[in-house]
Amino acid sequence: MTQAAGIAVAGAGLIGRKHISAIGQTEGAARLTAIADPGDPARELAAELGVPWFADISSLLEKARPDGLVIATPNQSHVENGLEAIAAGVPALIEKPVAIGSEEGERLVLAGEAAGVPLLAGHHRRYNxxxxxxxxxxxxxxxxxxxxxxxxxxxxxxxxxxxxxxxxxxxxxxxxxxxxxxxxxxxxxxxxxxxxxxxxxxxxxxxxxxxxxxxxxxxxxxxxxxxxxxxxxxxxxxxxxxxxxxxxxxxxxxxxxxxxxxxxxxxxxxxxxxxxxxxxxxxxxxxxxxxxxxFEDPLVRQMRHFAGVIRGTEAPRVTARDGLQALxxxxxxxxxxxxxxxxxxxx
Ligand SMILES: NC(=O)c1ccc[n+]([C@@H]2O[C@H](COP(=O)([O-])OP(=O)(O)OC[C@H]3O[C@@H](n4cnc5c(N)ncnc54)[C@H](O)[C@@H]3O)[C@@H](O)[C@H]2O)c1
Incomplete structure (x- = not known):
């Protein structure tokens, strides 16, 4: 069996927790490696799940070295967080909207394309x-x-x-x-x-x-x-x-x-x-x-696809550029x- 992609989640709020649950339903394609979120509920969740917790994304990227990162932080942080992932060479699944303005979004998309780091946009309905x-x-x-x-x-x-x-x-x-x-x-x-x-x-x-x-x-x-x-x-x-x-x-x-x-x-x-x-x-x-x-849960299908993108066995289906176009x-x-x-x- 192929080795599971180690995926970390940044932002363990409403949708971040759904992504964490989705990782657990990929039938071994992905495994949760760490959580970054400054809040106490996230720290408690990481302890419950037995994965390392970090208050910020840069420490997570440096210490946990995940294969991929889900960015489920508030909209205003997506570009900054995405650029951090790109700098670390880590593929990211970025929640929608990929940015709060298209100029910023363009900057993120171009940085990912230039670095050859795949960025997916979290328009999960497409996987339905x-x-x-x-x-x-x-x-x-x-x-x-x-x-x-x-x-x-x-x-x-x-x-x-x-x-x-x-x-x-x-x-x-x-x-x-x-x-x-x-x-x-x-x-x-x-x-x-x-x-x-x-x-x-x-x-x-x-x-x-x-x-x-x-x-x-x-x-x-x-x-x-x-x-x-x-x-x-x-x-x-x-x-x-x-x-x-x-x-x-x-x-x-x-x-x-x-x-x-x-x-x-x-x-x-x-x-x-x-x-x-x-x-x-x-x-x-x-x-x-x-x-x-x-029917199969689109969030689970999206996560399985992200694992395939990380491993290089699947081409990105819903890219950050697609997210930018919707924006x-x-x-x-x-x-x-x-x-x-x-x-x-x-x-
Ligand atoms: N695809 C969808 O259907 C869907 C549904 C809901 C939300 N979203 C998107 O997901 C994102 C999060 O929304 P939510 O409703 O889960 O918000 P939320 O407020 O429930 O959760 C956000 C979490 O991010 C944490 N956080 C804040 N700044 C951070 C940082 N710099 N690094 C790490 N963690 C940080 C917060 O502590 C919080 O736990 C938003 O962009 C939203 O638009 C998408």
Whole structure:
């Protein structure tokens, strides 16, 4: 059996602990070697798991010398932490957003590419088998040419979610926090987004950051799309509440993405493929076939892949450059909301 990749985790908070759990589920592809996080709960966790604990990443890299590093620290630290990993020659899986601004993100990506150190972005939804199936259907031309997509991201975050000040400030909000994952998936399935236009509102919650936004986007290939997001709407239509990826969200069985093509349409996450057996016409019946896939936790699949990248047996699937491209679209959306005009996506 191949030797397990020794992976350390920096930032053992909400998602860092999920990564730690994922490492344990890779069936020997990876093993946890150390944790870096200045907090007492992280120190206690390291003791519980019997791995070395470090207050900061540079000591971890110097002393534990891991084969790979998961960076699950707050957004503001990702670039600095990523650059440390690159300097140590250690491949990193960096949580989204890879940076809080695209200039900084570009600096990180270029440094990784120049040093030949692989950097993955934590857009784990891409490793969901249902997205792999959707990608295959689109690539095989089962929808014909993609014409338009519709993304729904309505959910309700309770008051205690907003207790930390940063969650009420620009840089948080449903666009930065949630939509960035949806944008990554739409670009993965339908190609790069070229231009966006956005109206946003903070009318309901009254925070400095938006609680709701509607966005139009144009893909470079000519397809169009809309996204409609809110964290203050009690509703069943969002990836979180439909994809059954994370058991903390009670699933609803509704759809959140519709992808329309000249020869068929796809509904996700249900994977219903709508098509017409005979003449394509609004006067003819249209049928849905349920496409099959078997679920496996995308975080575990992402970790197994990271282990393969570290060993050099797999090419990086979701790179920091992909994460940067999603970030650029998010920046354009927020700029459009601020300036009241359509904005071209940079890069
Ligand atoms: N992929 C996803 O679905 C997903 C989900 C949640 C969060 N995230 C991302 O993961 C990151 C962490 O989010 P979270 O919700 O787990 O936050 P969190 O606040 O729960 O955890 C962050 C942890 O990092 C530690 N930390 C802070 N500075 C550090 C440093 N310099 N070095 C080491 N540790 C440090 C903190 O003590 C804390 O334990 C964010 O970038 C967030 O956007 C991604």
């Amino acid at each position: 088998p249902l997205i792999e199936k959707a990608k295959a259907l689109v690539s095989e031309g089962r929808l014909g040419q993609v014409v338009s997509v519709s993304v729904m991201g309505w959910l309700f975050k309770p008051a205690d979610y907003f207790a930390p000040e940063w969650r009420r400030q620009p840089g948080a909000g449903p666009v930065y926090t949630n939509l960035i994952h949806d944008i990554d998936l739409m670009q993965h399935l339908c190609g790069p987004v070229e231009r966006v236009s956005c109206f946003s509102s903070n009318r309901t919650r009254g925070h400095a950051v938006e609680d709701s936004a509607v966005i139009s986007f144009a893909f470079a290939n000519g397809a169009l799309g809309t996204a409609n997001v809110s964290d203050t709407a009690v509703a069943p239509w969002s990836w979180e509440l439909t994809a059954r990826e994370n058991p903390v969200y009670p699933p609803t069985g509704e759809a959140c993405y519709l992808i329309g093509g000249t020869h068929g349409s796809l509904e996700l996450p249900s994977l219903k493929l709508w098509h017409q057996a005979g003449t394509r016409s609004w006067w003819e019946p249209i049928d849905a076939s349920q496409q099959a896939y078997s 650029r679209v998010i920046e354009a959306i927020l700029q459009s909301a601020r300036d009241g005009v359509p904005v071209m996506v940079s890069g």
